Amino acid sequence: xxxxxxxxxxxxxxxxxxxxEVLDSGRISxxxxxxxxxxxxxxxxxxxxxxxxxxxxxxxxxxxxxxxxRLGLPRGTKAITSALxxxxxxxxxxxxGFEPVYVDVDPVRFHLLPDQxxxxxxxxxxxxxxxxxxxxxxxxxAPMDRLLALGERYGVxxxxxxxQAHGSLYQGxxxxxxxxxxxxxxxxxxxxxxxxxxxxxxxxxxIDDLAxxxxxxGRVYRTEEDLPxxxxxxxxxxxxxxxxxxxxxxxxxxxxxxxxxxxxxxNVRGLNERLAGLRxxxxxxxxxxxxxxxxxxxxxxxxxxxxxxxxxALLSERGIETRPLFRSIPTQQPAYAHLAEAYAGRVPNxxxxxxxxxxxxCHQHLTPEDLDYVADAFADLARAYRAR
Ligand SMILES: Cc1ncc(COP(=O)(O)O)c(C=O)c1O
Numbered sequence: 001x002x003x004x005x006x007x008x009x010x011x012x013x014x015x016x017x018x019x020x021e022v023l024d025s026g027r028i029s030x031x032x033x034x035x036x037x038x039x040x041x042x043x044x045x046x047x048x049x050x051x052x053x054x055x056x057x058x059x060x061x062x063x064x065x066x067x068x069x070r071l072g073l074p075r076g077t078k079a080i081t082s083a084l085x086x087x088x089x090x091x092x093x094x095x096x097g098f099e100p101v102y103v104d105v106d107p108v109r110f111h112l113l114p115d116q117x118x119x120x121x122x123x124x125x126x127x128x129x130x131x132x133x134x135x136x137x138x139x140x141x142a143p144m145d146r147l148l149a150l151g152e153r154y155g156v157x158x159x160x161x162x163x164q165a166h167g168s169l170y171q172g173x174x175x176x177x178x179x180x181x182x183x184x185x186x187x188x189x190x191x192x193x194x195x196x197x198x199x200x201x202x203x204x205x206x207i208d209d210l211a212x213x214x215x216x217x218g219r220v221y222r223t224e225e226d227l228p229x230x231x232x233x234x235x236x237x238x239x240x241x242x243x244x245x246x247x248x249x250x251x252x253x254x255x256x257x258x259x260x261x262x263x264x265x266x267n268v269r270g271l272n273e274r275l276a277g278l279r280x281x282x283x284x285x286x287x288x289x290x291x292x293x294x295x296x297x298x299x300x301x302x303x304x305x306x307x308x309x310x311x312x313a314l315l316s317e318r319g320i321e322t323r324p325l326f327r328s329i330p331t332q333q334p335a336y337a338h339l340a341e342a343y344a345g346r347v348p349n350x351x352x353x354x355x356x357x358x359x360x361x362c363h364q365h366l367t368p369e370d371l372d373y374v375a376d377a378f379a380d381l382a383r384a385y386r387a388r
Contacts, residue, residue, distance in 0.1 A: 010365060038199070050201050060093075065210075070204075079098035082112040083105060083330060090336065107283075109286060139293045141290070148179070160179040197250060217237040219237070220234050265293060271284075274374070295360060321361060
């Protein structure tokens with residue numbers, strides 16, 4: 001049986017060579033390869049600086065905490081974010097000392113709704129909100145022009161969670177370069193795969209300095225010349241440093257990013273063509289040249305004679321992996337169950353997608369035969385339901 005995975009990692013000769021270089025160098029903790037990756041990713045995104053971390057979650061924690069220090073925001077300041085996301089967005093907001101406040105999402109492109117953001121900000125007390133954290137889910141950029149204008153008007157900086165949106169363009173600029181800072185995750189199922197790694201991107205020198213020190217225990221002095229003061233720390237930080245191996249794996253992919261993004265987009269287009277006949281039961285993803293697709297998201301319409309979970313179980317029997325399209329954090333996520341009552345009835349789109357959305361892989365190693373296999377499985381299963 002064929003296996004259509006969410007993601008596949010295939011080590012290239014160049015990656016093997018760079019990993020071997022790390023082993024031979026004797027320097028496996030953060031060093032020259034990480035610095036090289038930081039320069040390459042900053043250039044790719046179109047930012048002055050990039051700070052590598054050991055995950056996207058830690059990038060968001062360090063980035064948000066840097067912002068709190070930069071602006072002197074007290075613990076408990078509110079941050080507006082998307083009700084539908086991978087839980088890391090909320091966890092990082094919480095651990096960085098912000099209180100997450102959720103707005104509902106667009107049912108097609110999954111980003112938070114700017115009208116709802118505006119309604120919250122228009123009624124806010126001065127200083128109540130300290131960050132606006134849109135998530136570019138599945139690669140679809142949030143409507144940054146409106147969000148940045150709202151941020152400007154109400155004095156609330158925009159922090160982009162671009163974990164899932166490597167290379168996505170918003171009005172010709174890469175996401176992650178538009179807000180005061182952006183974060184990325186290079187988890188194994190993302191477009192650029194390092195296993196585990198993250199990055200903060202920013203043009204703000206003070207955020208850069210704070211985030212760099214926060215990820216390294218708030219260390220003040222970092223060069224051999226400062227040896228007498230080596231263990232001086234003036235911030236309560238973390239150890240979010242990454243490894244040379246991760247950078248070695250990521251570097252060749254940054255060089256090939258355009259090709260990776262193009263192949264994934266082609267797979268989204270190819271699946272849309274093949275599944276067009278099933279639109280009455282499935283909402284297919286909007287195709288957009290500017291999107292760096294994390295996966296191929298589908299939503300089972302209420303008209304379909306099956307549930308999302310029943311359909312995904314049948315796909316799984318045919319070797320086709322799926323993942324649910326996350327959950328509504330305040331109303332469907334046990335870790336945030338204390339919010340369920342307050343948000344009851346307020347995030348219907350997030351709940352709809354949380355119950356009915358799922359995604360397939362659209363990764364660059366899929367072949368046209370793989371896409372045919374997926375389309376045949378869908379057609380076969382749909383025929384069986386029609387015959388019932
Ligand atoms: C939207 C979003 N934010 C943050 C993260 C956190 O990244 P990581 O898993 O690298 O910690 C992820 C991970 O997939 C994500 O999807």
